[in-house]
Amino acid sequence: MALAIVMAVMDGTIAGAALPTIARTLNVPPATAIWATNAYQLAVTVSLLPLAALGEIVTYRRIYLAGLVVFTLSSLACSMAHSFETLVIARAMQGFGAAGLMSINSALVRFIQPRARLGRGLGFNAMVVSTAAASGPTVAGLILSVADWPWIFAVNVPFGIAALLLGWRNLPESPRAGERFDVLSAFLSASTFGLLILGLDGVAHGQSAVTVGAQWLGAAIAGAWLVRRQIGRRRPLLPVDLLAIPIFALSIATSICSFMAQMLAFASLPFLLQTGFGFSAIQSGLLTTPWFLATAACAPIGGRLVERIPAGLLGGIGLAAMSTGLGLLAFLPEHPQPFDIVWRMALCGAGFGLFQTPNNRTLVGAAPPDRAGGASGMLSTARLLGQTMGAALVGLVLSWMPGMPVGGPTTALTIGACLAALGACVSLLRLRA
Incomplete structure (x- = not known):
């Protein structure tokens, strides 16, 4: 679990240090290059709650292992990208894989640790996450000093395979919830958080008030519909x-x-x-x-x-x-x-x-x-x-x-x-x- 969450958290920051190099190599302006980071963060955010709910239905183990597979394969795709559009698509897929790890990471810690030692387990987990987030730019600098930018993503592949083998052998099965996955609620959740974040990003980058207002209005409508749909459900997605x-x-x-x-x-x-x-x-x-x-x-x-x-x-x-x-x-x-x-x-x-x-x-x-x-x-x-x-x-x-x-x-x-x-x-x- 620690090996997998290190990769997922570090990739949220490691690409930022390589953006100038990526922009220069793939011939895109800096304002466009930021989408190599935004695509990852947006994919993670919109899929966290749906994947957390799916984990309760199909077990945390399956979501974690599936997330590892998607993350590792998309890391390989990022390293082989020859156009910026391909890189952005691969980064988005990498974000979905990372969300499979992040969404039920704490739930797995709770399931594995005895309740009396839950604080220590979460403390170790917090230490791992903090260290990974902090070391992203440093690791990127070290890699770029000896190799080209694709290696920032390629290094995930052997570690992803190792984490997958360890997880396949050791991760426990959690109880299943006897319910069906709510597809409409997942769509509404993704729309709510996706439009909210796009609006916030638009404010930070000086988009027009009309565009930002339309995004936030869409987020408010989708959010209100989502909350109304979730009230009274035994296992609401939100x-x-x-x-x-x-x-x-x-x-x-x-x-x-x-x-x-x-x-x-x-x-x-x-x-x-x-x-x-x-x-x-x-x-x-x-x-x-x-x-x-x-x-x-x-x-x-x-x-x-x-x-x-x-x-x-x-x-x-x-x-x-x-x-x-x-x-x-x-x-x-x-x-x-x-x-x-x-x-x-x-x-x-x-x-x-x-x-x-x-x-x-x-x-x-x-x-x-x-x-x-x-x-x-x-x-x-x-x-x-x-x-x-x-x-x-x-x-x-x-x-x-x-x-x-x-x-x-x-x-x-x-x-x-x-x-x-x-x-x-x-x-x-x-x-x-």
């Missing part, structure tokens, strides 16, 4: 039954706030460090590394602490620390030294790591065992929605404040600090729930 559980709903809201804050930082810090303070790209990457190292170190600690301390309190403390770190980054001195940046990054990462595992443990554990697939799908959906909205906010801030290499990014960091503080307050509400 887990409205789980959202009716107060602590589950609060955990989802906390997760969205935290990932919005995280993406506001990740998308704005390169501009602040490189354009605003004059650090090189390599120096900027090194200065950001303490965030990921602190998250990887604190995630397992949070998994152990949640067995004795309420998750609402741990999440509140963690997000308060993250909010403090983001605020301090927003008010760096005019000519900061590397140490000024490093310890602030570490504070943000430690706070996020302390929050993430207890939150995931509470969210997945709040669902009945037979609805773990729906809970896992909502967990991944909340993460992607938060990241997408955070990236769109950064685009808006930087477009509203052009020519301000320090003012724009620091404004985005301030908004991130406020969102992390809001997430801390929502987390503390779980003490009452």
